[in-house]
Amino acid sequence: MSDRPLILAGLTLFVGLVTTPIWHGALDRKAALTAPPIKLPAQEKQCVAPASYMRTSHMQLLEHWRNEAVRDGQRQFVAFNGKTYDKNPTRTCLTQCHTDRKEFCERCHNYAGVSDPDCWHCHNDSPIASRSTP
Amino acid sequence: MKITRKDFLRLSGLGLLAVAGRKAVRAVAERSSVRSSGQTSAPPAKSVRWGMAIDLEKCRHKDGCDRCIKACHSTHNVPQFADCAHEIKWIWKEPFQDVFPAAQTGYTREFFGDLPVLLVCNHCDDPPCQDVCPVDATWKREDGVVTIDFHRCIGCRYCMAACPYGARSFNWQDPRPALATINPDFPTRTKGVVEKCNFCEERLAKGQGPACAESCEEKAIVFGDLEKPDSEVRRVLRSRFAVQRKPELGTGPSVYYIV
Amino acid sequence: MFMFEKALTGSRKYWLWVASLLLVVLAGSLCYVLQLMHGLAVTGLSRDVSWGLYIAQFTFFVGVAASAVMVVLPYYLHSYQQFSRVTLLGELLAVTAVTMCILFIFVDLGQPARVFNIVLHPQPQSVMFWDMIALGGYLLMNAAIAVVTLTAQREHVPVPGWIKPVIILSIPWAISIHTVTAFLYSGLPGRSYWLTAILAPRFLASAFASGPALLILLCLALHKLTGFDAGREAIQKLAVIVTYATAINIFFILTEVFTAFYSAIPAHEEHFKYLFIGLNGDRRLVPWMWLSVLLSWVALALLLVPKWRTNIRLLVVACLCIFVSIWLDKGLGLMVGGMVPSPLGAVTRYVPTLPESTIVIGIWAIGALMITVLCKITLSVWKEN
Numbered sequence: 171m172s173d174r175p176l177i178l179a180g181l182t183l184f185v186g187l188v189t190t191p192i193w194h195g196a197l198d199r200k201a202a203l204t205a206p207p208i209k210l211p212a213q214e215k216q217c218v219a220p221a222s223y224m225r226t227s228h229m230q231l232l233e234h235w236r237n238e239a240v241r242d243g244q245r246q247f248v249a250f251n252g253k254t255y256d257k258n259p260t261r262t263c264l265t266q267c268h269t270d271r272k273e274f275c276e277r278c279h280n281y282a283g284v285s286d287p288d289c290w291h292c293h294n295d296s297p298i299a300s301r302s303t304p
Numbered sequence: 305m306k307i308t309r310k311d312f313l314r315l316s317g318l319g320l321l322a323v324a325g326r327k328a329v330r331a332v333a334e335r336s337s338v339r340s341s342g343q344t345s346a347p348p349a350k351s352v353r354w355g356m357a358i359d360l361e362k363c364r365h366k367d368g369c370d371r372c373i374k375a376c377h378s379t380h381n382v383p384q385f386a387d388c389a390h391e392i393k394w395i396w397k398e399p400f401q402d403v404f405p406a407a408q409t410g411y412t413r414e415f416f417g418d419l420p421v422l423l424v425c426n427h428c429d430d431p432p433c434q435d436v437c438p439v440d441a442t443w444k445r446e447d448g449v450v451t452i453d454f455h456r457c458i459g460c461r462y463c464m465a466a467c468p469y470g471a472r473s474f475n476w477q478d479p480r481p482a483l484a485t486i487n488p489d490f491p492t493r494t495k496g497v498v499e500k501c502n503f504c505e506e507r508l509a510k511g512q513g514p515a516c517a518e519s520c521e522e523k524a525i526v527f528g529d530l531e532k533p534d535s536e537v538r539r540v541l542r543s544r545f546a547v548q549r550k551p552e553l554g555t556g557p558s559v560y561y562i563v
Numbered sequence: 564m565f566m567f568e569k570a571l572t573g574s575r576k577y578w579l580w581v582a583s584l585l586l587v588v589l590a591g592s593l594c595y596v597l598q599l600m601h602g603l604a605v606t607g608l609s610r611d612v613s614w615g616l617y618i619a620q621f622t623f624f625v626g627v628a629a630s631a632v633m634v635v636l637p638y639y640l641h642s643y644q645q646f647s648r649v650t651l652l653g654e655l656l657a658v659t660a661v662t663m664c665i666l667f668i669f670v671d672l673g674q675p676a677r678v679f680n681i682v683l684h685p686q687p688q689s690v691m692f693w694d695m696i697a698l699g700g701y702l703l704m705n706a707a708i709a710v711v712t713l714t715a716q717r718e719h720v721p722v723p724g725w726i727k728p729v730i731i732l733s734i735p736w737a738i739s740i741h742t743v744t745a746f747l748y749s750g751l752p753g754r755s756y757w758l759t760a761i762l763a764p765r766f767l768a769s770a771f772a773s774g775p776a777l778l779i780l781l782c783l784a785l786h787k788l789t790g791f792d793a794g795r796e797a798i799q800k801l802a803v804i805v806t807y808a809t810a811i812n813i814f815f816i817l818t819e820v821f822t823a824f825y826s827a828i829p830a831h832e833e834h835f836k837y838l839f840i841g842l843n844g845d846r847r848l849v850p851w852m853w854l855s856v857l858l859s860w861v862a863l864a865l866l867l868v869p870k871w872r873t874n875i876r877l878l879v880v881a882c883l884c885i886f887v888s889i890w891l892d893k894g895l896g897l898m899v900g901g902m903v904p905s906p907l908g909a910v911t912r913y914v915p916t917l918p919e920s921t922i923v924i925g926i927w928a929i930g931a932l933m934i935t936v937l938c939k940i941t942l943s944v945w946k947e948n
Contacts, residue, residue: 236455240451243445243509260489261489292454294489389609389610389911390604390609392610402909405829432752432753435688436691436751438680438689438695439681439683439684440686441680456677457677458674458678459674461673465751466752467906468752468754470610470907474603476602476606477601477602478602495601495604496603496673497673497674553753554752
């Protein structure tokens, strides 16, 4: 039984590592229990789809937009309320509505512990100053 | 009821497979089912084949002119790297003798050899790059434009090996630090993906011409529909003798050169 | 099932070897992290030479993997009993080599996180798709064969019947993996160094020379370290296989050189010129290519003369010569020679950087570690028998 101290040490280490989210979260005073306020669009009151759908499935919508715009050349999206939008993350999502990805996208993603959307590695993340024609 | 360990493991394994299988079937079904609601179907495209005729004589009028290159690279956020090993170029110039090595002999080389030839992706009719891409990140659209889905590209660079024209560039590093100014209307790319001339397909979608063609003061680049007999590019090809790069390879380039 | 516990007991020398390999793997991993952070700019690759050491190593080790067929075929198809010990070792070498191939491809990718796109969006018109099928299948087959065979030997029972068709299938499959790999290159219209029908036969010939040579060296090393005896006849038969394969490989290379230079077509000539004479002042690869030629002729001479081939010391020299020679030809010359001159005639220097070379050596170390562990397990089982 000369292995016993080794086994116990290993077990303790393992349990400690596996429960890190619990005790680290408890010790972190900055961690909040309530969701952070996200900056909602100033002008637009209606999203491209019902808010409940966006909450559950915005990832799928964005993926469909991406594939349809890039792979099928279909750049126009007609929303459930008849409005037409460009499937463009910079012009539509940011410029038209959400303006600041740090105060909208990242806030929720950070809080929920979901990986950051990496759209902005490539797509411009500053709203485009209004011009007559893009 | 006694169950042996072997049978228990077998049952658990099958159970896991069943769960995984259900997930896989669901995933495949979702992929092929109707996508986001309210999708506008594009109007059925009449058969278009985009092509280009580059008048090398007109291009030579202004020595050292690179308006088209600047227009393209600034429109599309093409980075400028100091190290030419990592350079990215969508449109550039090379000496005639390197572009058309078979089209000249020792004596004609004297005049033509060093003359600059403007190079872009040829948007081939039968592109080798499309054949080799393992993930369908590059393909020829119905309108003839060979395009890249930067989201899908895994950066294997097989397409670069396959291209007989050296038209493709790879992002060996993050391009953004090498961009002096960014056109906010066009995405940059990320490290690890291949890129090339896209025939300005984002401008074509808005009814505009390619940036290179529109920026040329000599009107040396004539862009248009090769399928339309009375398009400007077809008229130009009827009036002057034009060549393609390496036609013997059977790739069917859409870019013609009026020597 | 995998009997890993047998790899966890060993002499001091064994653990020293394993520890040094792990250190090398660590170095390679750190360099790979660097590459993940900064992109492939940390390598010596460029717009003109977009494939280099990584893909070249992949090509070379597919050959080593395919060479297992040279022991499997005589043993299983022709009941050549002298290969009874080395067949399993050959299959373990194949498993190791294919794993290294997969790692080499992975480290070459610009967006490795997206690698599963190959499975999610399969493209049967791309040879790379078939390469994945062939290599993946070969890995699974040989792993299954090795596990089942070794387990049966440990339990002193005959192998289950279902493994026999798998073994028979692995024979043409081995040929296919290296043919498919050659087809990656030999169908590209713009690369005249690769656009040759003889590329696949050349690959196979060089594989059957370098693979069994490595197997001979492995057996002799195991003999020195553990007293394992593969059998004199087995070693000699393998040496004969290497001899024939070396001769055929040299012949194939000479046929290529003839076509290129007798036709005097510039597009065909210039790649050979770049490799063996130099082009535009770039002569970096010239000494290495001539070294490769010299080593292959030395190996052939040592192998052709029976008195020398049966001398174990000279056989070791011959095996090392042919292994290094083919490594230089396939693992360096093939890739750079295919890319230089570029489609626009540019002669671009390619020199692997330190991080790039460290990653390559790290993957070699992973291979060495794998074959060590697999041999340790196998030899432990055989010792107990």
